[in-house]
Amino acid sequence: MxxxxxxxxxxxxxxxxxxxxxxxxxPGSKSVTNRALVLAALAAEPGWVRRPLRSRDSQLMADALRALGVGIEETASSSSGDGSGGEAWRIIPAGLHGPATVDVGNAGTVMRFLPPVATLASGDIRFDGDPRSYERPLGQVISALRTLGARIDDDGRGALPLTVQGGGALEGGVVEIDASNSSQFVSALLLSGPRFNQGVEVRHTGTALPSMPHIRMTVEMLRAAGAQVDTPEAGGEPNVWRVAPSALLGRDMVVEPxxxxxxxxxxxxxxxxxxxxxxxxxxxxxxxxxxxxxxxxxxxxxxxxxxxxxxxxxxxxxxxxxxxxxxxxxxxxxxxxxxxxxxxxxxxxxxxxxxxxxxxxxxxxxxxxxxxxxxxxxxxxxxxxxxxxxxxxxxxxxxxxxxxxxxxxxxxxxxxxxxxxxxxxxxxxxxxxxxxxxxxxxxxx
The missing domain is CATH 3.65.10.10 (Enolpyruvate transferase domain)
Structure with a gap:
């Protein structure tokens, strides 16, 4: 690593x-780029991510998805020097599979968004990263995935490194989670939720959620990909988000600065x-x-x-x-x-x-x-x-x-x-x- x-x-x-x-x-938004990559990888048809951020975090995400079998074709860089280069990445979904090893670096989006994706793969997916990544909170995502039917080996640490024993599908359903330390815990479950057999209902049980705009970003991008999402803002229960099981559409996504x-x-x-x-x-x-x-x-x-x-x-x-x-x-x-x-x-x-x-x-x-x-x-x-x-x-x-x-x-x-x-x-x-x-x-x- x-x-x-x-x-x-x-x-x-x-x-x-x-x-x-x-x-x-x-350059383009890391948060949008990495969410777009995950949604495109889980879609039922190819899609495009235009003006993505090319940085360490986004490259870690792209490399991780490639390791799981997703095709990502990158256009040549321009000489703009701003990290986006006017590039376009074509994402070609495939059957997710292992065995594979994912290097998360110290990227919160990679270490939290991809274990739920890995539950949908066939075979073992090992996650590792920089030394600091071992100290960052991940236990809530691990325990939530286990509640939803996943098999994860983390030697009881509730942190990296860990191995997801992918079974090709995940039952899904209702899960309680304390996301007080990071809104990424909620986004991680919602992004893969459409592909779970029962979808997912995420109930936050802790104190006030930090970084709520990032959850709203996740919800908007899910809806743009064809998912049905119920949220507190739309008249639902406070601190409860529901994503129905469905196929995701391949989209042409332009990443904001x-x-x-x-x-x-x-x-x-x-x-x-x-x-x-x-x-x-x-x-x-x-x-x-x-x-x-x-x-x-x-x-x-x-x-x-x-x-x-x-x-x-x-x-x-x-x-x-x-x-x-x-x-x-x-x-x-x-x-x-x-x-x-x-x-x-x-x-x-x-x-x-x-x-x-x-x-x-x-x-x-x-x-x-x-x-x-x-x-x-x-x-x-x-x-x-x-x-x-x-x-x-x-x-x-x-x-x-x-x-x-x-x-x-x-x-x-x-x-x-x-x-x-x-x-x-x-x-x-x-x-x-x-x-x-x-x-x-x-x-x-």
Missing amino acids: TETPALHALWPAPLADGTVHATVTV DLSNAQPFLAAALITGGTVTVPDWPRRTTQPGDELRRIFTEMGGSCELTDAGLVFSGSGKIHGIDVDLSEVGELTPGIAAVAALADSPSTLRGVAHLRLHETDRLAALTAEINGLGGEVTETADGLHIRPRPLHGGVFRTYDDHRMATAGAVIGLAVEGVQIENVATTAKTLPDFPKMWARMLSGAGA
């Missing part, structure tokens, strides 16, 4: 020498008092990153959706914010970075679940911002950030892509910040250093 090197070269985060004015083309990955570029406009335009920003979307328009406006910016895309401008001032990020937790590192440069304190709430992401993001943000002279305090469910004059130093990433971009944001305003392992941004944002340099040069990215 993939191992993470112990030492990484340090990347000097560029200091902005003026206001940023650029157009930044953001990853709005969460637009965050560091919008932050650059906010911090420098400049303007950044992001083409193809959707007017309607289930992506959590769309909340950046509201949050960064409250912190001192302004934005407008135009025919050219989202035009975001900074005012030259950055204000602190008190905000509940429970539905958009992935935005926390970038917001914390901006808040450390604000003119007043900030409180980020509702994100206790971030302690279980690629790294413990709350502890990591506290340690790294404070290491540059900041004053960040962990709370029970978030962070309190009191701005202080910052200085240069090494900003560790913990192999977490959003920590790397957060450090780059701080480096715009603080001289001498060095990012450890900036290459980890390849998880979802290919070639980030080049995109960052092009933005700062005014050439766009």
Whole structure:
């Protein structure tokens, strides 16, 4: 399995020498790409995924599906350099089969979405990944699949590595699950639900669900593929989702830009008092990153959706914010970075679940911002950030892509910040250093 090197070269985060004015083309959404790949692989006919994100996480998903027998034909890359390249992937469903080994890396979507798919395969499917993947929550998915009829060998760990003993089908039915730690637990069961003999009824029994927009994304994409889904928003029971058994249709899916990955570029406009335009920003979307328009406006910016895309401008001032990020937790590192440069304190709430992401993001943000002279305090469910004059130093990433971009944001305003392992941004944002340099040069990215 993939191992993470112990030492990484340090990347000097560029200091902005003026206001940023650029157009930044953001690669496709990882969340949409990986859901689209799963749904296309389970369909009854071939389909297309256009403008997919080509990154480590999406490549892990594609390689895993290929290992199970799915055909994925990729068009040649263009030279756009934004990670999407105008590509189109043709997905050709096939009888899922093993034996096979799946490398999940440290991708939550792969480690959680594919064990349910593997129950539909014939033969044993082994799942393994990076060392950090062994620590990430997976027990709820494992126990839920067992309730629905699956045979899984995990030596009692409730975590990776594990082997799914695929029987070619899964009975399905009703299952209770505590998805308080990750909305991906719900999405994982819903995505494969149409292929279960009885479909699936998922009942969340825990506290408030984090990242609800991602569940809404799953539901919309299922419906677009022809599935019948009942949800709480549609008048159903609270915290209950039902997917009826049915064939899925092969679709032609165009992947939206990853709005969460637009965050560091919008932050650059906010911090420098400049303007950044992001083409193809959707007017309607289930992506959590769309909340950046509201949050960064409250912190001192302004934005407008135009025919050219989202035009975001900074005012030259950055204000602190008190905000509940429970539905958009992935935005926390970038917001914390901006808040450390604000003119007043900030409180980020509702994100206790971030302690279980690629790294413990709350502890990591506290340690790294404070290491540059900041004053960040962990709370029970978030962070309190009191701005202080910052200085240069090494900003560790913990192999977490959003920590790397957060450090780059701080480096715009603080001289001498060095990012450890900036290459980890390849998880979802290919070639980030080049995109960052092009933005700062005014050439766009």
